[in-house]
Amino acid sequence: xxxxxxxxxxxxGVGYKPQHYSAIHNDPAPVGWFEVxxxxxxxxxxxPLAQLRALSDRFPxxxxxxGLSIGGPDRLDAEHLARLKHLVGWLNPASFSxxxxxxxxxxxxxxDLLPLPYTPATLARVCDHVDEVQEALGRRMLLENxxxxxxxxxxxxxxxxxxxxxxRRTGCGLLLDVNNVFVSATNLGYSPQDYIAxxxxxxxxxxxxxxxDEDHDDFGAPLLIDSHGREVADPVWALLxxxxxxxxxxxxxxxxxxxVPDWPVLAAEAxxxxxxxxxxxx
Amino acid sequence: MASHAETGFRTALLRGDAPVPKGLTDGAGRxxxxxxxxxxxxxxxxxxxxxxxxxxxxxxxxxxxxxARAAGMFLRAHPPASPLMMHYGAGFPEFLERLxxxxxxGYLGDVARMELALRQSYHAxxxxxxDATRLAGMDEAALMRxxxxxxxxxxxxxxxxxxxxxxxxxxxxxQPKPPARAEAVVITRPDFDPLPHLLPPxxxxxxxxxxxxxxxxxxxxxxxxxxxLSATLSLLLQQGAFSDLLTD
Numbered sequence: 180x181x182x183x184x185x186x187x188x189x190x191x192g193v194g195y196k197p198q199h200y201s202a203i204h205n206d207p208a209p210v211g212w213f214e215v216x217x218x219x220x221x222x223x224x225x226x227p228l229a230q231l232r233a234l235s236d237r238f239p240x241x242x243x244x245x246g247l248s249i250g251g252p253d254r255l256d257a258e259h260l261a262r263l264k265h266l267v268g269w270l271n272p273a274s275f276s277x278x279x280x281x282x283x284x285x286x287x288x289x290x291d292l293l294p295l296p297y298t299p300a301t302l303a304r305v306c307d308h309v310d311e312v313q314e315a316l317g318r319r320m321l322l323e324n325x326x327x328x329x330x331x332x333x334x335x336x337x338x339x340x341x342x343x344x345x346x347r348r349t350g351c352g353l354l355l356d357v358n359n360v361f362v363s364a365t366n367l368g369y370s371p372q373d374y375i376a377x378x379x380x381x382x383x384x385x386x387x388x389x390x391x392d393e394d395h396d397d398f399g400a401p402l403l404i405d406s407h408g409r410e411v412a413d414p415v416w417a418l419l420x421x422x423x424x425x426x427x428x429x430x431x432x433x434x435x436x437x438x439v440p441d442w443p444v445l446a447a448e449a450x451x452x453x454x455x456x457x458x459x460x461x
Numbered sequence: 462m463a464s465h466a467e468t469g470f471r472t473a474l475l476r477g478d479a480p481v482p483k484g485l486t487d488g489a490g491r492x493x494x495x496x497x498x499x500x501x502x503x504x505x506x507x508x509x510x511x512x513x514x515x516x517x518x519x520x521x522x523x524x525x526x527x528x529a530r531a532a533g534m535f536l537r538a539h540p541p542a543s544p545l546m547m548h549y550g551a552g553f554p555e556f557l558e559r560l561x562x563x564x565x566x567g568y569l570g571d572v573a574r575m576e577l578a579l580r581q582s583y584h585a586x587x588x589x590x591x592d593a594t595r596l597a598g599m600d601e602a603a604l605m606r607x608x609x610x611x612x613x614x615x616x617x618x619x620x621x622x623x624x625x626x627x628x629x630x631x632x633x634x635x636q637p638k639p640p641a642r643a644e645a646v647v648i649t650r651p652d653f654d655p656l657p658h659l660l661p662p663x664x665x666x667x668x669x670x671x672x673x674x675x676x677x678x679x680x681x682x683x684x685x686x687x688x689x690l691s692a693t694l695s696l697l698l699q700q701g702a703f704s705d706l707l708t709d
Binding site: 218219221222223224225226227228229245246247252256258259262282283284285286287288289290291293294295296298300301328329330331332333366367368369394396397398400402404 | 587
């Protein structure tokens, strides 16, 4: 029903921050595309929309939603879906993605990506929601694997099997967040390499990379926090090599949302991502 | 249908004192414990930070600890009703005014209202400003019957307090101490940055009548005896306060 290849270029991208607007226009290298959070561009006008229009004149844009609550038991918010349709309609971005998570409960938006159990019931719910989004937007979406700090005892499906089944039933693509894989695997005590080996790589249209913080749980076990506030960690770069060896070149996004540094620091992270892509053809 | 663990998860999230819900583990069968608090903390911090970004002058006026306490109470009582965080906190001014501990700071609610108005103006729709020469070419009778259409980014705030002077004194170093007086503030957005201005005498009544859709003549009449028409009009036109002029 939908195009199955990602129109984002297999280049480094960066999560767009308004404070970098001038620096990007002076020298974007080596960044080839940008990602924006959908909800930040749903105002009626002003600087945010003007900047996004100018940015989209020069670069492919990925729209990344954080507010649809695809993993939640509530019905999707029709008003929010309509706002998304409007944004995707005028911007015509190269990609639209959302999360395997929930954020809204009884009409209260909690501004965080929250976890769901993996069961046949939640699988059916997520597939219904993905179908509804793809139908409303008239395009294929990418669904992102979450970072997890705990597990639901009732879960009967592995996350990779769950995602694989969503892809099979809805035709959606996947956004593979390699930092989330490392964070979740460390926190829940499984092998991130096994996770990557099992991941339905043919469906992946985009990669996310971000930094995490280290903490520990009640038993002294390591607990990594998906903080998006520092450089991508070395073991995550190593996992990325494994992903690219399996999948081939893909669009690689650097996410840095807290304690956002000056542009050259982000450009240096993007350059490291460019190096990971160059290794494939070396 | 939500499972028991899902329902428990959702209910306990916004309640800092609630026990960690059942059915959550560390992935190896041990209870999740403080792992759940990562989510609880993320939610509270994300919403509190949204309020800090939206109300920086209020945060400065009452200090970080008081602000964190007020924001924590607000976000539990009034979590966002939509995923558009740019709109979050519309009820914060009234909430602050009802907090017993902050009753002594009478102007706090109006400072919050002004910050809210600045944020609304920032995200309002774009519209080209009315060309002021269109007024100059009209005869007086036609002008009195005409209606000025407020630009989408225009906001008006009338306060019993020196709200703009307090805001500037709080946010900009070197500003004079606020005088004891009532202030009426108009917020315009000639470009992309909302600008607050003090309205000349009578200007607030005049502008309020125009915003309600009244004619120019009716607005002048409601403005009061000390109304300074030329100062008010030149400020508003120069700042792009109107997007159109409707004549009959």
